[in-house]
Amino acid sequence: MLIHFQRKCDKNLKQSKIDEIAEIYKFSKDIVEKIDRIYGERTERLLIALKKPNSKYFIRVNTLKSDSEEVIRNLMQKGIEVYRHDVIEEAIFLPTKGPFELPKTEMKITADKYASESVIQGSNLYAPGVINCHGLRKNQRVTIVDEFGEAVGVGIAQMSENDVLALRRGMAVEVTDSVYRIPTLRESREFELGYIYPQSLPAMITSRILDPRPGEDIIDMCAAPGGKTSHLAQLMENNGQIVAVDKNKTKIHKLLNTLIRLGVKNTQVICHDARYIDIDFPTLKANKVLVDPPCSSLGVRPKLFDYTSTEEINSLAEYQKQILKTASKIVKLGGIVVYSTCTLTVEENEEVIKYAIENCNLELIEERKFFYGSPGIQRTFNKATLAQRFEPDVHEDCQGYFIAKMERKR
Numbered sequence: 551m552l553i554h555f556q557r558k559c560d561k562n563l564k565q566s567k568i569d570e571i572a573e574i575y576k577f578s579k580d581i582v583e584k585i586d587r588i589y590g591e592r593t594e595r596l597l598i599a600l601k602k603p604n605s606k607y608f609i610r611v612n613t614l615k616s617d618s619e620e621v622i623r624n625l626m627q628k629g630i631e632v633y634r635h636d637v638i639e640e641a642i643f644l645p646t647k648g649p650f651e652l653p654k655t656e657m658k659i660t661a662d663k664y665a666s667e668s669v670i671q672g673s674n675l676y677a678p679g680v681i682n683c684h685g686l687r688k689n690q691r692v693t694i695v696d697e698f699g700e701a702v703g704v705g706i707a708q709m710s711e712n713d714v715l716a717l718r719r720g721m722a723v724e725v726t727d728s729v730y731r732i733p734t735l736r737e738s739r740e741f742e743l744g745y746i747y748p749q750s751l752p753a754m755i756t757s758r759i760l761d762p763r764p765g766e767d768i769i770d771m772c773a774a775p776g777g778k779t780s781h782l783a784q785l786m787e788n789n790g791q792i793v794a795v796d797k798n799k800t801k802i803h804k805l806l807n808t809l810i811r812l813g814v815k816n817t818q819v820i821c822h823d824a825r826y827i828d829i830d831f832p833t834l835k836a837n838k839v840l841v842d843p844p845c846s847s848l849g850v851r852p853k854l855f856d857y858t859s860t861e862e863i864n865s866l867a868e869y870q871k872q873i874l875k876t877a878s879k880i881v882k883l884g885g886i887v888v889y890s891t892c893t894l895t896v897e898e899n900e901e902v903i904k905y906a907i908e909n910c911n912l913e914l915i916e917e918r919k920f921f922y923g924s925p926g927i928q929r930t931f932n933k934a935t936l937a938q939r940f941e942p943d944v945h946e947d948c949q950g951y952f953i954a955k956m957e958r959k960r
């Protein structure tokens with residue numbers, strides 16, 4: 551089905567090279583093949599970049615409660631190195647430090663992928679993320695390794711093996727050394743008071759591209775945990791109306807917590823499958839709709855390994871198309887739909903937009919003021935270059951990302 555974007559040119563890698571890269575960098579062959587079809591000789595460089603964290607850790611300042619100047623002043627007083635983005639005034643960032651060599655220890659414990667990807671940036675290890683801690687004693691100095699045995703951090707055990715297995719909650723290891731270091735702000739006063747929200751730069755750019763205006767009706771179809779919803783609310787200065795939809799009940803609670811913590815007051819939350827909101831809420835219509843659906847998250851860094859298959863990517867793409875189709879039905883004539891993902895596959899990005907253009911009365915339009923990425927992949931369809939891609943080997947301060955802006959013309 552997707553054969554038509556295969557580029558048969560000598561710049562693509564040979565199968566043996568694809569196999570070798572998949573093995574060395576711990577990605578599925580399916581992923582390496584997909585990246586190769588897009589980036590050819592850049593494939594290896596891009597995968598190496600994906601394995602590192604972004605060079606800058608971005609945070610959004612919540613202008614409903616504070617401003618960048620105040621937050622920067624407060625963080626600097628705590629000795630944190632922090633800078634302002636030069637165009638997006640609510641965006642500030644902390645430089646990522648590292649890589650550092652880890653001290654040697656005698657004891658090793660294994661953490662799952664998600665926990666390892668946090669520990670490698672300096673987060674503590676919590677009990678649910680522990681896979682194996684055979685013989686662990688409280689107060690012991692331990693090296694935390696991922697499922698492939700790669701060391702990600704070193705720390706002091708806060709629990710014994712028995713505690714970890716019996717309780718399955720709480721801090722298992724307080725991390726003292728990690729390969730990369732980013733100050734943790736989730737326990738800061740600024741976070742608690744709702745002055746800040748950690749969010750990647752492309753995620754902030756997405757809400758800026760939707761460009762919500764104070765009096766408008768906005769629908770955020772996949773809203774939890776509320777990063778973009780709360781950004782939209784701050785851009786609207788709590789005026790107008792946002793309907794935030796998510797189908798996952800647990801995540802809806804996280805969304806509500808975010809909205810309360812950040813002082814958002816113009817948002818109604820609906821726990822529902824966004825694919826059917828046109829049928830189940832027939833009066834729901836919006837000037838602007840955001841579609842930020844589940845995706846393969848290939849762009850999220852640092853990525854220690856990823857074995858997603860073609861079948862999984864194809865099924866995500868089908869799901870994304872269904873949500874986007876519904877978006878096209880609830881947006882008013884002349885209204886805007888913005889589609890974003892934190893992945894790099896053509897199947898979940900340009901191909902989804904192509905489908906929307908051909909089947910949903912949507913037209914891809916320019917992103918103008920906020921175009922910081924690379925153009926979309928043209929060979930999928932002519933106008934694809936109007937969309938933007940963030941590519942970790944080029945945009946090293948960002949995660950991999952895709953943003954498309956569309957208008958309902960008919």
Ligand code: SAH
Nearest residue numbers: 772774775776777778796797798823824842
């Ligand atoms: N926009 C969010 C992140 C969204 S992640 C932010 O910026 O914070 C994708 C979300 O889509 C998840 O919370 C998931 O629960 C939700 N989701 C998945 N399928 C859905 C569906 N059919 N309808 C609505 N939400 C869905």
